[in-house]
Amino acid sequence: MTLFKARNLLLFLALLLAAGLAVTVALRYRPAVEIAEVVKALPEGVSLALQDIDYTHSEGGLARWRLVARQAAHRTDERITTVSNPHLTFFDAAGIEQGTLQALNGRVNADFSVVEIEGEVEIVSRSGYTLRTDRLTYHQADRTIRTDAPVHLTSADLELDGVGLDFDLETQRLRVRSEVHATLRPRR
Numbered sequence: 548m549t550l551f552k553a554r555n556l557l558l559f560l561a562l563l564l565a566a567g568l569a570v571t572v573a574l575r576y577r578p579a580v581e582i583a584e585v586v587k588a589l590p591e592g593v594s595l596a597l598q599d600i601d602y603t604h605s606e607g608g609l610a611r612w613r614l615v616a617r618q619a620a621h622r623t624d625e626r627i628t629t630v631s632n633p634h635l636t637f638f639d640a641a642g643i644e645q646g647t648l649q650a651l652n653g654r655v656n657a658d659f660s661v662v663e664i665e666g667e668v669e670i671v672s673r674s675g676y677t678l679r680t681d682r683l684t685y686h687q688a689d690r691t692i693r694t695d696a697p698v699h700l701t702s703a704d705l706e707l708d709g710v711g712l713d714f715d716l717e718t719q720r721l722r723v724r725s726e727v728h729a730t731l732r733p734r735r
Contacts, residue, residue: 595621600630604659604687609642611687614662616653626657633664635685637716645716646672648685660687674719676702680712690716698723706730 600616616630633653637645651666665682670692672678683694692714700707700723711724 595623597621602659609640610638612637612685614655614659628655628657629653630655633662635662635664640717644673646670661685662687674702676700676705678712678714683712692716695724697726704732704734706732 597619598617600614600619602615603613604611613636614630615634615636617632619628619630621628630653631651633648633650635648637648639645648664648668648670650664650668653665654663655661662685663682664685668678668680668683670676670678677700679699680694681696683692683696685692692712694712695710697708697710698712700709700721707723707727707729709723709725709727713722713724714720
């Protein structure tokens with residue numbers, strides 16, 4: 548009689564486990580139509596879309612730059628990731644923050660070595676300079692920022708306008724290429 552009860556108990560537990568598994572599958576089941584609708588919602592040519600991106604590029608265990616964006620869409624055929632509302636933070640070789648960049652849109656190549664930013668671009672350096680332009684490109688290989696667009700640079704004692712810019716993040720050297728107009732304010 549004990550064997551019969553033990554067998555019934557095992558059968559009951561097996562049925563309970565099967566019922567629990569069936570409920571779990573039923574609750575997590577998504578019809579193929581629903582999945583297809585999500586895929587159709589992706590823009591044409593986009594193979595991956597993400598929300599709330601936070602990517603940190605590091606070298607030798609130290610952060611070199613960090614990208615935070617509201618949305619990203621990766622196009623495998625072009626090997627490009629587009630981002631909306633990018634916010635970049637740059638770090639020096641010791642991992643100390645050098646400045647920030649924000650804009651409306653950006654594009655990043657497959658290995659994150661080239662970042663193109665456009666739309667109300669603003670860079671604020673830790674030394675107090677603010678740069679505004681319509682578009683620029685960051686090159687990881689030589690850690691430079693470049694643009695051919697008009698630029699506006701301000702600080703506590705300087706206001707500068709010009710066209711085109713080359714900025715070396717390692718040496719902190721900035722060159723405005725043409726049509727330079729500057730106003731220096733004496734320090735108090």
